[in-house]
Amino acid sequence: MNPDEFDLEDQLRQALQPKRAPAGFASKVMARTRAKQPWHQNWNGAITLAMVAGLVMAVVIPVTLASRRQEDRAIEARNQLITALGITKIQIRQVNEKISQRIKRNRPAL
Amino acid sequence: MKTTLIFLFTALTAFAQQGFDIKSLDRLGTNAKESTNITLEGDTLKLASSMLANNKDPASLKGMVDKLHGIYVRSFEFEETGKYNQADLEPLKTWLGNQGWTRIVDVKEKKEFTQIWLHTAEGKARGLAVIAAEPKQVTVVYIDGALSMEDIGKLSGNFGIPDMTFKNDGKKLKPESKKEE
Numbered sequence: 001m002n003p004d005e006f007d008l009e010d011q012l013r014q015a016l017q018p019k020r021a022p023a024g025f026a027s028k029v030m031a032r033t034r035a036k037q038p039w040h041q042n043w044n045g046a047i048t049l050a051m052v053a054g055l056v057m058a059v060v061i062p063v064t065l066a067s068r069r070q071e072d073r074a075i076e077a078r079n080q081l082i083t084a085l086g087i088t089k090i091q092i093r094q095v096n097e098k099i100s101q102r103i104k105r106n107r108p109a110l
Numbered sequence: 111m112k113t114t115l116i117f118l119f120t121a122l123t124a125f126a127q128q129g130f131d132i133k134s135l136d137r138l139g140t141n142a143k144e145s146t147n148i149t150l151e152g153d154t155l156k157l158a159s160s161m162l163a164n165n166k167d168p169a170s171l172k173g174m175v176d177k178l179h180g181i182y183v184r185s186f187e188f189e190e191t192g193k194y195n196q197a198d199l200e201p202l203k204t205w206l207g208n209q210g211w212t213r214i215v216d217v218k219e220k221k222e223f224t225q226i227w228l229h230t231a232e233g234k235a236r237g238l239a240v241i242a243a244e245p246k247q248v249t250v251v252y253i254d255g256a257l258s259m260e261d262i263g264k265l266s267g268n269f270g271i272p273d274m275t276f277k278n279d280g281k282k283l284k285p286e287s288k289k290e291e
Contacts, residue, residue: 075157
């Protein structure tokens, strides 16, 4: 065998031998990868959060408004009911007074 | 011909049994200085009832209101006399009479009258109507629904109204004036 071939074989073995990565290599790579991420990927989380918040608001606000409107309607209806019963009361009282006055007028003097 | 007559009679009977259109009284208030129009029925009445105190006190309004189908009030006040036509009340009076309501109170004075009508079925009150016409004011109250004698007592007494008890003699309900002291 040619001595040059031995030499080449050694060189190849040496070149192909696995080498340990220098300390901090992985974190450096990760940092560089993060730095090179496009802007929209960085904003994804914020956009998702905003969308969720928007959805929640879109549900909560109408429900709150509807609830408040229902409460206003109930108060208005209650007030109308009290007014209606109050008017009924006044009318019955007036007719009662008229009947009483008539009874007094028609009562024979003793 | 016979079929047509039967159909016509059925249609007229059905029409007569329909509720009175309280809105037809709104024209009474055309020249009114002040108006009160209250229509409480169905969900609105339930909503109003839901706002009343929910207690088991027999004097509470809620128990009474829950049994009602509707409360209708039209009250109009005028600046001068002659601003409304008392004849506009006639359709209501006629309707009440035709529907078997009993006029339990009818007080007439110079240019005014007050009537209280009661609708009874199976010995129980099913409705109350008050028609009060004065020269400068006209009021109609129409309460549709089951009312016990206690409920009517509440309407006439528990709101600070002088007692007005009703005596059931088996056929008609008559007002019984409170004894003079």
